[in-house]
Amino acid sequence: MVRAGLIRQLGAGLWTYLPAGWRAHRKVEQIIREEMEGIGCQEMLMPVLQPAEIWETTGRYGIEEMFKLEDRKGSPLVLAMTHEECITHHIAREVRSYRDLPLMLFHIQTKERDEPRPRAGVLRTREFTMKDAYSFDRDEEGLRRSYELQTEAYARILDRCGLRWYRVESDVGMMGGSGAHEYMAPCAAGEDAVALAPGFAANVEVTELHDGDPGPSGGTVEVVPAIEVGNIFKLGTRYSEPLGATFLDEEGDERPIVMGSYGIGPARIVAAAIEQGADERGIVWPCAIAPWQVHLVSLAKAGEPEREAADRLYEELREKLGAEVLYDDRDAGAGEKLTDAELLGCPLRIVAGRRGLAKGVVEAGERATGAEHELPVEDAAERALGILQGLHG
Amino acid sequence: MVRAGLIRQLGAGLWTYLPAGWRAHRKVEQIIREEMEGIGCQEMLMPVLQPAEIWETTGRYGIEEMFKLEDRKGSPLVLAMTHEECITHHIAREVRSYRDLPLMLFHIQTKERDEPRPRAGVLRTREFTMKDAYSFDRDEEGLRRSYELQTEAYARILDRCGLRWYRVESDVGMMGGSGAHEYMAPCAAGEDAVALAPGFAANVEVTELHDGDPGPSGGTVEVVPAIEVGNIFKLGTRYSEPLGATFLDEEGDERPIVMGSYGIGPARIVAAAIEQGADERGIVWPCAIAPWQVHLVSLAKAGEPEREAADRLYEELREKLGAEVLYDDRDAGAGEKLTDAELLGCPLRIVAGRRGLAKGVVEAGERATGAEHELPVEDAAERALGILQGLHG
Numbered sequence: 001m002v003r004a005g006l007i008r009q010l011g012a013g014l015w016t017y018l019p020a021g022w023r024a025h026r027k028v029e030q031i032i033r034e035e036m037e038g039i040g041c042q043e044m045l046m047p048v049l050q051p052a053e054i055w056e057t058t059g060r061y062g063i064e065e066m067f068k069l070e071d072r073k074g075s076p077l078v079l080a081m082t083h084e085e086c087i088t089h090h091i092a093r094e095v096r097s098y099r100d101l102p103l104m105l106f107h108i109q110t111k112e113r114d115e116p117r118p119r120a121g122v123l124r125t126r127e128f129t130m131k132d133a134y135s136f137d138r139d140e141e142g143l144r145r146s147y148e149l150q151t152e153a154y155a156r157i158l159d160r161c162g163l164r165w166y167r168v169e170s171d172v173g174m175m176g177g178s179g180a181h182e183y184m185a186p187c188a189a190g191e192d193a194v195a196l197a198p199g200f201a202a203n204v205e206v207t208e209l210h211d212g213d214p215g216p217s218g219g220t221v222e223v224v225p226a227i228e229v230g231n232i233f234k235l236g237t238r239y240s241e242p243l244g245a246t247f248l249d250e251e252g253d254e255r256p257i258v259m260g261s262y263g264i265g266p267a268r269i270v271a272a273a274i275e276q277g278a279d280e281r282g283i284v285w286p287c288a289i290a291p292w293q294v295h296l297v298s299l300a301k302a303g304e305p306e307r308e309a310a311d312r313l314y315e316e317l318r319e320k321l322g323a324e325v326l327y328d329d330r331d332a333g334a335g336e337k338l339t340d341a342e343l344l345g346c347p348l349r350i351v352a353g354r355r356g357l358a359k360g361v362v363e364a365g366e367r368a369t370g371a372e373h374e375l376p377v378e379d380a381a382e383r384a385l386g387i388l389q390g391l392h393g
Numbered sequence: 394m395v396r397a398g399l400i401r402q403l404g405a406g407l408w409t410y411l412p413a414g415w416r417a418h419r420k421v422e423q424i425i426r427e428e429m430e431g432i433g434c435q436e437m438l439m440p441v442l443q444p445a446e447i448w449e450t451t452g453r454y455g456i457e458e459m460f461k462l463e464d465r466k467g468s469p470l471v472l473a474m475t476h477e478e479c480i481t482h483h484i485a486r487e488v489r490s491y492r493d494l495p496l497m498l499f500h501i502q503t504k505e506r507d508e509p510r511p512r513a514g515v516l517r518t519r520e521f522t523m524k525d526a527y528s529f530d531r532d533e534e535g536l537r538r539s540y541e542l543q544t545e546a547y548a549r550i551l552d553r554c555g556l557r558w559y560r561v562e563s564d565v566g567m568m569g570g571s572g573a574h575e576y577m578a579p580c581a582a583g584e585d586a587v588a589l590a591p592g593f594a595a596n597v598e599v600t601e602l603h604d605g606d607p608g609p610s611g612g613t614v615e616v617v618p619a620i621e622v623g624n625i626f627k628l629g630t631r632y633s634e635p636l637g638a639t640f641l642d643e644e645g646d647e648r649p650i651v652m653g654s655y656g657i658g659p660a661r662i663v664a665a666a667i668e669q670g671a672d673e674r675g676i677v678w679p680c681a682i683a684p685w686q687v688h689l690v691s692l693a694k695a696g697e698p699e700r701e702a703a704d705r706l707y708e709e710l711r712e713k714l715g716a717e718v719l720y721d722d723r724d725a726g727a728g729e730k731l732t733d734a735e736l737l738g739c740p741l742r743i744v745a746g747r748r749g750l751a752k753g754v755v756e757a758g759e760r761a762t763g764a765e766h767e768l769p770v771e772d773a774a775e776r777a778l779g780i781l782q783g784l785h786g
Contacts, residue, residue, distance in 0.1 A: 008483050008486070008487075010439070010440055010443060010444070010479060010482065010483075011440075011443065011444040011446075012444075012468075014440045014442060014443065014444070015440065016437065016438065016439045016440065016479065016483055017437055017438040017439075018437055019435040019436060019437050019498070021437075022436055022437045022438050022500075023436075025438070026436075042412040043412060043415055043416075043419075044409065044410055044411055044412050044415045045409065045410040045415050045418070045522075046403070046409045046410075047403055047407045047408065047409065047520045048441070048503055048505075048520060049407060049460075049472070049505055049519060049520045050403060050404065050407065051403070051404040051407070053404075064465070067442075067462060067464070068462070069460060069461070069462035069472075071460070071507050071519070072457070072507050072509065075405075079442070079462075079472075086403060086409065089403065090401050090403075090409055093401070094401075099723075099724065105412070107415075109503075110441055110502075110503050112441075112442055114464050114465050116465065126442060126464070127440045127441060127442045129438075330492075331492065
């Protein structure tokens, strides 16, 4: 990701997204947003900086990975790594009656975590963006329905992002509650591990099966590294009770709201998509999250007639057809430009070179399959769009 | 904003955006994004949490409003309130030659500020979202052009958001550099003040003119409160020199990059738009940043035939015509629902009531003008869209 110009390091576990990397990240965010809205989950925004008090109320102020600080008056604050306390604090003041439930809310917000060992890359960082959603229901049956809705949305999100993934049972960890699942994307760079067999997938931390064991439904268990891209929790009343988030039921009795919590990491999805797709020449983006659909390379210098043909193609792709195009019009060698295009891995590379243009064509190459097409200059833009539509399936 | 259900307080100077408020905020962000991209300014993302070191290099580590903290190893960190240090640190490593310039980058990111006196509302908070852009040029003349491009983009942003605003000269303050302007939106709730006269506008801190003085081009100076919604700075080499951001010019000589910095606050734009437009009944949103275009009120209860007509209208507006509709189908009284609609202030309110539906109509009211329309149920959705298009001008 560094080599392809997606990210740059600012400090240990602190990364800046350059424009190409941020475009991919934002595409993942948008897919998440659409799927959350599709299940009636509404977007909001909660602060990163929070009073320590609500964390003391739930007994989580002591979490070692949480950054703690003081303001100029000496009041204790924290940098939130998740938002159960904050959302439950608000819900305790907004929800009164069973008529206000069920309710689902999410935000896409910066998180801070004082990692003991931040690693290279975006997998274990001290600051990252997370989508966290929260569900509020009258009872366990309601929570089961909300959990199911989120599960279906998660499947659509990860499929749309082009990932190979597994949903596995997991430990509730510091969240508490009655059940949890993780979403694992197998790839060599993963820091977690998942045990896979035909019809079976589990986090190695919660299964007693080991690599090479017979699988529960046949086959052999294989333990592979994976990136954890999301996790969902049945919280129950773990937060609503200490923070006083209750509602009046049909009989007028006060009862605690039954909650769920649903996290997903756009940066980890980007990283997993890269790791799963890359070849020895660089990234192979899934179309839906590629920073640009077309990487247009002009091999001519400014002022040469071949350069004008490339300029026109760029305008046509962008203005007329609304395509996302990265235009490499740098004053650099052909080899460098083509290598850079392979490395960045946009789905379609179009090369406007002297030899092709003399024949009236530009060369289009599909990054994923290596398939090459000669496109007549006059309708190159529309032909390119046609190829892209084919790639999107 | 609290009463209309846009925001909720979490702590002193710490606010949560509820879905309605966050929708308006995101609309402003999107307008900013489009206008930045329109001038070739590319989006990226830089961290909030930063090593103290880069701030020591520029001599700004001592800023009292900056939150400071330590990680678990005792290394000093800060929460960034602006990103000159971070972007210049990266640019020093990315830019080598005059061919890499000019360059403009922006991000929309959370900022933290240890305000001595956080006030009620979103004007003076300890956490807020800001768009900050940075320009990088070869010389002062390049900076002048970048500054002009940003100035034009700022005018389009504030016009599109429906604000009355003035651009005034201002002090460079803690930013340093050779010149600065502020964008001021006059309104009673403003914490700044601007001196206005025909053809004249200035921050009261940089002008010697007072309320009642003769204006420089005639008329009388009037000092009015205003919200500062943006500020732009000619930084020059204030940051590039200490952080070593240089480039090689055509002659191969190493020279410091000449920088500009351009901030704008979406939450302040939202607040100013509300303050400038509101009447005694509540918010009157400019169409472009209203959380929803249509506020549909059903006065019937679930199961009643009038409710089904409202349900159908909702689906038609949303699914067929793609309108943004808030549907009030609560089990509440007509008075409460209509008052709430006035308070939230969406551009068009449609009421589906028993009396109207008996005549085959729904009632559409324009929030800004009070104009009322009776729309035949069968083509109410399309008629409503027509009215909205007229409002957008």
